[in-house]
Amino acid sequence: MDNAVALVQAYLHVNGYFTVAEYPIIEASGRGRYRMVTDLDILAFRFPGAGRLIPDKRGGEALYAPDPALHCPHDQADMLVGEVKEGRAKLNHGATNPAVLRTVLARFGCCPAHDVSQLVHQLINKGTVTAPSGHRIRLVAFGSADSSGGKERHYEVIDLGHVLHFLQEHLHQHRDVMRHAQFKDPALGFLMTLEKLLGGEP
Numbered sequence: 001m002d003n004a005v006a007l008v009q010a011y012l013h014v015n016g017y018f019t020v021a022e023y024p025i026i027e028a029s030g031r032g033r034y035r036m037v038t039d040l041d042i043l044a045f046r047f048p049g050a051g052r053l054i055p056d057k058r059g060g061e062a063l064y065a066p067d068p069a070l071h072c073p074h075d076q077a078d079m080l081v082g083e084v085k086e087g088r089a090k091l092n093h094g095a096t097n098p099a100v101l102r103t104v105l106a107r108f109g110c111c112p113a114h115d116v117s118q119l120v121h122q123l124i125n126k127g128t129v130t131a132p133s134g135h136r137i138r139l140v141a142f143g144s145a146d147s148s149g150g151k152e153r154h155y156e157v158i159d160l161g162h163v164l165h166f167l168q169e170h171l172h173q174h175r176d177v178m179r180h181a182q183f184k185d186p187a188l189g190f191l192m193t194l195e196k197l198l199g200g201e202p
Helices: 003-014 098-107 113-126 160-173 186-198
Strands: 018-030 033-046 052-055 061-064 078-084 128-130 136-143 156-159
Touching: 003 018, 003 033, 003 078, 003 160, 003 186, 018 098, 033 098, 098 113, 113 128, 113 136, 136 160, 156 160, 160 186
Parallel strands: 078 136, 136 156
Antiparallel strands: 018 033, 033 078, 052 061, 128 136
16 A cells, blocks of 8 residues: 555544545446556545544543544534545546546445436535435545645645644554554554654653
Protein backbone atom coordinates (compact mmCIF):
# COMPACT_ATOMS: atom_id res chain seq x y z
CA MET A 1 0.00 0.00 0.00
CA ASP A 2 1.15 3.54 -0.78
CA ASN A 3 2.62 5.25 2.31
CA ALA A 4 0.36 8.30 2.04
CA VAL A 5 -2.72 6.07 1.65
CA ALA A 6 -1.65 4.09 4.74
CA LEU A 7 -1.35 7.35 6.70
CA VAL A 8 -4.83 8.49 5.66
CA GLN A 9 -6.31 5.07 6.41
CA ALA A 10 -4.84 5.20 9.95
CA TYR A 11 -6.23 8.73 10.41
CA LEU A 12 -9.71 7.64 9.36
CA HIS A 13 -9.59 4.53 11.58
CA VAL A 14 -8.75 6.68 14.62
CA ASN A 15 -11.71 8.90 13.73
CA GLY A 16 -14.20 6.02 13.66
CA TYR A 17 -14.33 5.12 9.95
CA PHE A 18 -14.29 1.66 8.42
CA THR A 19 -12.10 1.79 5.32
CA VAL A 20 -11.26 0.05 2.06
CA ALA A 21 -7.98 1.16 0.48
CA GLU A 22 -6.99 1.09 -3.20
CA TYR A 23 -10.31 -0.36 -4.33
CA PRO A 24 -10.06 -1.65 -7.96
CA ILE A 25 -12.69 -0.82 -10.58
CA ILE A 26 -13.06 -3.55 -13.22
CA GLU A 27 -14.59 -2.95 -16.66
CA ALA A 28 -15.89 -5.49 -19.18
CA SER A 29 -14.11 -4.99 -22.51
CA GLY A 30 -16.16 -7.45 -24.56
CA ARG A 31 -15.91 -11.13 -25.50
CA GLY A 32 -15.59 -12.19 -21.88
CA ARG A 33 -12.57 -9.97 -21.25
CA TYR A 34 -12.11 -7.58 -18.37
CA ARG A 35 -9.62 -4.91 -17.39
CA MET A 36 -8.92 -2.71 -14.40
CA VAL A 37 -9.64 0.90 -15.39
CA THR A 38 -8.65 2.59 -12.13
CA ASP A 39 -8.59 2.22 -8.39
CA LEU A 40 -9.91 4.55 -5.72
CA ASP A 41 -7.39 5.36 -3.01
CA ILE A 42 -9.74 5.32 -0.05
CA LEU A 43 -13.38 4.54 0.65
CA ALA A 44 -14.56 5.10 4.20
CA PHE A 45 -17.80 4.77 6.14
CA ARG A 46 -18.59 6.06 9.62
CA PHE A 47 -21.74 5.34 11.62
CA PRO A 48 -23.47 8.21 13.47
CA GLY A 49 -21.90 9.05 16.81
CA ALA A 50 -18.92 6.71 16.30
CA GLY A 51 -16.06 7.20 18.75
CA ARG A 52 -13.32 5.33 20.58
CA LEU A 53 -14.65 4.25 23.98
CA ILE A 54 -12.10 3.38 26.69
CA PRO A 55 -13.61 1.95 29.93
CA ASP A 56 -11.67 2.08 33.19
CA LYS A 57 -11.70 -0.09 36.33
CA ARG A 58 -13.72 2.48 38.27
CA GLY A 59 -16.66 2.23 35.88
CA GLY A 60 -15.90 5.45 34.04
CA GLU A 61 -15.19 5.74 30.36
CA ALA A 62 -13.63 8.17 27.89
CA LEU A 63 -14.98 8.87 24.41
CA TYR A 64 -12.59 10.40 21.87
CA ALA A 65 -14.26 12.97 19.63
CA PRO A 66 -13.40 12.95 15.90
CA ASP A 67 -11.13 15.55 14.35
CA PRO A 68 -13.15 18.72 13.57
CA ALA A 69 -11.34 18.99 10.22
CA LEU A 70 -13.33 15.96 9.01
CA HIS A 71 -16.68 17.71 9.58
CA CYS A 72 -18.21 14.42 10.74
CA PRO A 73 -21.97 14.68 11.18
CA HIS A 74 -22.93 13.59 14.69
CA ASP A 75 -26.35 12.13 13.82
CA GLN A 76 -25.78 10.98 10.24
CA ALA A 77 -23.76 8.16 8.66
CA ASP A 78 -20.90 9.46 6.52
CA MET A 79 -19.26 7.90 3.45
CA LEU A 80 -16.05 9.31 1.94
CA VAL A 81 -14.75 8.71 -1.58
CA GLY A 82 -11.17 9.90 -1.30
CA GLU A 83 -8.05 10.50 -3.35
CA VAL A 84 -4.65 10.66 -1.66
CA LYS A 85 -1.70 12.59 -3.10
CA GLU A 86 1.76 13.17 -1.70
CA GLY A 87 1.75 16.36 -3.77
CA ARG A 88 -1.11 18.79 -4.26
CA ALA A 89 -4.52 17.58 -3.19
CA LYS A 90 -6.78 16.91 -6.16
CA LEU A 91 -9.18 14.33 -7.49
CA ASN A 92 -8.13 12.02 -10.32
CA HIS A 93 -10.40 11.53 -13.31
CA GLY A 94 -11.50 8.19 -11.85
CA ALA A 95 -12.91 9.81 -8.71
CA THR A 96 -15.18 12.03 -10.80
CA ASN A 97 -15.98 9.49 -13.51
CA PRO A 98 -19.75 8.77 -13.38
CA ALA A 99 -19.26 5.12 -14.36
CA VAL A 100 -16.69 4.61 -11.59
CA LEU A 101 -18.82 6.31 -8.93
CA ARG A 102 -21.94 4.37 -10.01
CA THR A 103 -19.94 1.16 -9.62
CA VAL A 104 -18.74 2.12 -6.14
CA LEU A 105 -22.14 3.22 -4.81
CA ALA A 106 -23.86 0.14 -6.22
CA ARG A 107 -21.10 -2.19 -4.97
CA PHE A 108 -21.36 -0.95 -1.40
CA GLY A 109 -25.16 -0.97 -1.44
CA CYS A 110 -25.51 2.57 -0.17
CA CYS A 111 -28.51 3.37 -2.33
CA PRO A 112 -31.09 1.68 -4.61
CA ALA A 113 -29.93 1.04 -8.18
CA HIS A 114 -32.58 3.35 -9.67
CA ASP A 115 -31.24 6.28 -7.59
CA VAL A 116 -27.54 5.81 -8.33
CA SER A 117 -27.24 7.88 -11.52
CA GLN A 118 -28.96 10.94 -10.03
CA LEU A 119 -26.91 10.72 -6.83
CA VAL A 120 -23.66 10.44 -8.80
CA HIS A 121 -24.59 13.53 -10.85
CA GLN A 122 -25.19 15.54 -7.67
CA LEU A 123 -22.03 14.19 -6.04
CA ILE A 124 -19.84 15.24 -8.96
CA ASN A 125 -21.39 18.70 -9.20
CA LYS A 126 -21.67 19.51 -5.50
CA GLY A 127 -19.08 17.27 -3.84
CA THR A 128 -21.65 15.97 -1.36
CA VAL A 129 -25.04 14.31 -1.50
CA THR A 130 -27.46 12.65 0.91
CA ALA A 131 -28.63 9.19 -0.09
CA PRO A 132 -32.29 8.07 0.32
CA SER A 133 -31.14 6.00 3.31
CA GLY A 134 -30.17 9.29 5.00
CA HIS A 135 -26.39 8.95 5.00
CA ARG A 136 -24.07 11.52 3.48
CA ILE A 137 -21.60 10.79 0.66
CA ARG A 138 -18.65 13.14 0.10
CA LEU A 139 -15.69 13.57 -2.25
CA VAL A 140 -12.47 14.34 -0.36
CA ALA A 141 -8.91 14.94 -1.56
CA PHE A 142 -5.98 14.42 0.82
CA GLY A 143 -2.68 16.04 -0.14
CA SER A 144 0.04 18.51 0.69
CA ALA A 145 -1.89 21.61 -0.35
CA ASP A 146 -5.06 22.81 -2.03
CA SER A 147 -4.53 22.81 -5.81
CA SER A 148 -7.64 24.81 -6.67
CA GLY A 149 -5.67 28.05 -6.97
CA GLY A 150 -8.63 29.97 -5.61
CA LYS A 151 -10.97 28.47 -8.19
CA GLU A 152 -14.23 26.87 -7.18
CA ARG A 153 -13.92 23.16 -6.46
CA HIS A 154 -16.60 20.58 -5.75
CA TYR A 155 -14.80 18.50 -3.15
CA GLU A 156 -13.26 18.87 0.29
CA VAL A 157 -9.50 19.06 0.92
CA ILE A 158 -7.64 17.81 3.99
CA ASP A 159 -3.92 18.55 4.26
CA LEU A 160 -1.64 15.53 4.78
CA GLY A 161 0.47 17.57 7.18
CA HIS A 162 -2.61 18.02 9.33
CA VAL A 163 -3.31 14.28 9.16
CA LEU A 164 0.21 13.50 10.42
CA HIS A 165 0.05 16.16 13.15
CA PHE A 166 -3.34 14.91 14.35
CA LEU A 167 -2.11 11.32 14.62
CA GLN A 168 1.05 12.35 16.46
CA GLU A 169 -0.91 14.50 18.90
CA HIS A 170 -3.50 11.77 19.40
CA LEU A 171 -0.88 9.13 20.18
CA HIS A 172 1.01 11.49 22.48
CA GLN A 173 -2.10 12.68 24.34
CA HIS A 174 -3.35 9.13 24.89
CA ARG A 175 0.06 7.54 25.28
CA ASP A 176 -0.77 5.78 28.55
CA VAL A 177 -3.59 3.93 26.79
CA MET A 178 -2.03 3.43 23.36
CA ARG A 179 1.25 1.95 24.59
CA HIS A 180 -0.65 -1.15 25.72
CA ALA A 181 -2.07 -1.79 22.24
CA GLN A 182 -0.48 -4.00 19.60
CA PHE A 183 -0.91 -2.15 16.31
CA LYS A 184 -1.36 -4.19 13.15
CA ASP A 185 -1.87 -1.00 11.15
CA PRO A 186 1.62 -0.22 9.71
CA ALA A 187 1.26 3.58 9.83
CA LEU A 188 -0.06 3.66 13.41
CA GLY A 189 2.50 1.08 14.47
CA PHE A 190 5.36 3.14 13.06
CA LEU A 191 4.11 6.38 14.63
CA MET A 192 3.63 4.68 18.00
CA THR A 193 7.17 3.31 17.83
CA LEU A 194 8.43 6.86 17.24
CA GLU A 195 6.33 8.12 20.16
CA LYS A 196 7.86 5.48 22.45
CA LEU A 197 11.41 6.23 21.29
CA LEU A 198 11.07 10.01 21.51
CA GLY A 199 9.37 9.66 24.88
CA GLY A 200 12.26 7.61 26.21
CA GLU A 201 10.13 4.55 26.94
CA PRO A 202 12.23 1.42 27.53
